[in-house]
Amino acid sequence: MLVTGLVTVSAFLLLGLGATRPARGALLMTGGMLLILISASLHVIHFPGFWPFVGQVSAEIGIGSLLLAGLLRRHQRDAKPWFSLGATALLITVLVFGGQRILTATVSGPATSPTQSWLVELGEDDQIDEVRGVLEAHGAQWEQAFPTVSLAEDADLAQTWLLRVPASRAEALAEALRADSENVDVVELNFEVHLDELVVAGSPESSSTDLLENDPLAAQQWALDAINGHAVHRMVADMQPVRKARVAILDTGVDARHEDVNTIFATSPATVDLHGHGSHCAGIAGAATNNGLGIASLNWEGRFIDIAGYQALNDQGFGSIEMIAQAIVDATKDGVDVISMSLGAKAETPNVIKDAIGFARREGIIVVASAGNANEDAADHMPSNVEGVIVVSAVDANLKKAKFSNTNTSLSRPIAAPGVDILSLKTGGGYVTMSGTSMSTPVVSGIIGMMRAIDPTMDEETVWSILASTARTIPDSRRIGNLVDAQAALEQVLARR
Secondary structure (H helix, E strand, O other), X not given: OHHHHHHHHHHXXXXXXXXXXXXXXHHHHHHHHHHHHHHHHHHHHOOOOHHHHHHHHHHHHHHHHHHHHHHHHHXXXXXXXXXXXXXXXXXXXXXXHHHXXXXXXXXXXXXXXXXXXXXXXXXXXXXXXXXXXXXXXXXXXXXXXOOOOOOOOOHHHHOEEEEEEEHHHHHHHHXXXXXXXXXXXXXXXXXXXXXXXXXXXXXXXXXXXXXXXXXXXXXXXXXXXXXXXHHHHHHHOOOOOOOOEEEEEEEOOOOOOOXXXXXXXXXXXXXXXXXXXXXXXXXXXXXXXXXXXXXXXXXXXXXXXXXXXXXXXXXXXXXXXXXXXXXXXXXXXXXXXXXXXXXXXXXXXXXXXXXXXXXXXXXXXXXXXXXXXXXXXXXXXEOOXXXXXXXXXXXXXXXXXXXXXXEOOOOOXXXXXXXXXXXXXXXXXXXEEEEXXXXXXXXXXXXXXHHHHHOOOOOHHHHHHHHHHHOEOOOOHHHHOOEOOHHHHHHHHHHHO
């Protein structure tokens, strides 16, 4: 409204000049009146609401009137009426804007300070009431982080509490809790993890043309050739699994209504994916195959794998440590076969993530995680650096290490899979190409799901032994492990029966 104000003040100046200069008074007065009309029109066009309008107009009239009074007094004219008008108008301005500020402060209340979230693990025999005084002294709020986990199932998770504390008091509270070693075992920041920036993908490489499956986009999936997926289709086309395996996608959710997974989506909490990352991973792991739609996975006619979705990340691809651990806990309580996590951060692994993964592994669930996309060592990347996790790096269509892929051979369970220009589901319908170790991870998770469907008795050690012994050597095996071979792995599973 600065322009409107200048127009109004200029109008008063012209009126003042017109009143003090008889020679050109009529012309100046006419110009002043014209500017007042223009100012009024601008106010109508840009009407900001009644009280802001009153305050703005009062301010303009007040300033203009005082300037006009000054001109009149300088020329020894009667200026008192204009001084009075100006003073009154400015007083109205002060009352209007001051009253608005008071009203806003009253309605909204005092400004709230930012908060931080922390995780506190108490000793097995301790109670939250034993640290209540410290929590209350620092203005903290608290709740049990994993209320569905009992002490008998996992004492560490059952004794973990989620705290919210004003940011200005957070470090002091953390220090006070760490000092209470009698009751407190672990204190850690509930920091945020976010998806790696998606790697721009090009057009998918062509696959074989002589295909058994009738999925129209299967010929654009070079990854199926790389892992001998088409040979798997021929192996299992007439086979019935012992039972369907359930692969849990811990991600941004899964579009459960997508045409290529709606028939094989198991009851699970994350049925919507506004981001798209989780749906893409889900299609790679187990899209229904030979259904005449979209892409192919190893999941022949959807008989071998069900997909389940768990919200580890929000719609923007961010998730707290507690949120990820909760997704692991939920998937474990639901009895899934494989947990697939295409997420992580360059950080020391929090205890709560180690505890959650340990809980899943004790329940016989195989945990697979992406190595990361920073072209660094996955030993510095969580949760891939947790003991027992199968860590997946990415190769391109030439079966060489993807430029972005982290290395993983410093860890105990490294393996490689296709992760460049991978075609899969697009949330909301359709298909899209993406690249990243996020894509190579569900390739391995899908193979493990097939193994578990054919032989559910296989434990974690047996599954890893078969994957590792059947994987093929590639030029960069020394840095990213051998390339997973679905055909050879499933042949070994069948030989065990």
